[in-house]
Amino acid sequence: MIFGYARVSTDNQTLDSQIEALKAAGADRIFQEKVSGAKADRHELKRALAVLGDGDVLMVTRLDRLARSTRDLLEILDRTSKAGAGFRSLTESWADTTTPQGRLVTTIMAGFAEFERSLILARTSEGISRAKERGVKLGRPFGMTHHQRQEALARKAGGEPVRKIARSYNVSPSTISRL
Structure with missing residues (x-):
């Protein structure tokens, strides 16, 4: 058909x-x-x-x-x-x-398409390596400052609920849990 x-x-x-x-x-x-x-x-x-x-x-x-x-x-x-x-x-x-x-x-x-894809991967990998050598931080930026992260960890260690801490910094609970 x-x-x-x-x-x-x-x-x-x-x-x-x-x-x-x-x-x-x-x-x-x-x-x-x-x-x-x-x-x-x-x-x-x-x-x-x-x-x-x-x-x-x-x-x-x-x-x-x-x-x-x-x-x-x-x-x-x-x-x-x-x-x-x-x-x-x-x-x-x-x-x-x-x-x-x-x-x-x-x-x-x-x-040709497979060859093109491998060239793209090689160039991307090379670019990432050069950026890391220059000290460029890759990935999504932190949603909290260094000071806020330290403060959140102290609050968590003090027994405060993760959800309450997250709300106070306007981030998700998983952000606090990952700390």
């Missing part, structure tokens, strides 16, 4: 041209939604991926209708592949995992 997925970002846009193209390409069922591609929680896409089975095809008019990033695209393609289904984009003819050439190009793209 061929499942189509159509998405537009805003209510002002229309799905009509995508639906028409998907039907013309042979889609048996079309999942459609009006939601920003930046949102990770796209219910109709989840439903489409959930119904995919062996031999099915997930089809879109353009890749940008499906994925927010290369990484997102590769994750969706991985889920599609694990379901035993294929994937096809009508506009990007290279993005067709139902053909050997399409699988090759998709594999190459996955390699």
Whole structure:
């Protein structure tokens, strides 16, 4: 079975041209939604991926209708592949995992994405190390001053309830407990 997925970002846009193209390409069922591609929680896409089975095809008019990033695209393609289904984009003819050439190009793209991710991780790690060497404090700043923390610890040691201490400093009880 061929499942189509159509998405537009805003209510002002229309799905009509995508639906028409998907039907013309042979889609048996079309999942459609009006939601920003930046949102990770796209219910109709989840439903489409959930119904995919062996031999099915997930089809879109353009890749940008499906994925927010290369990484997102590769994750969706991985889920599609694990379901035993294929994937096809009508506009990007290279993005067709139902053909050997399409699988090759998709594999190459996955390699590039993985390489890019490892470069980002290496640069981030290097940046964090340099910042630590310069004495930069990383993470969220304390909600209390050093003096307030010492005072709170003394009050806690004196038997005062954690909730009462937290209220007096306008922090959560877990902040006091972590001290």
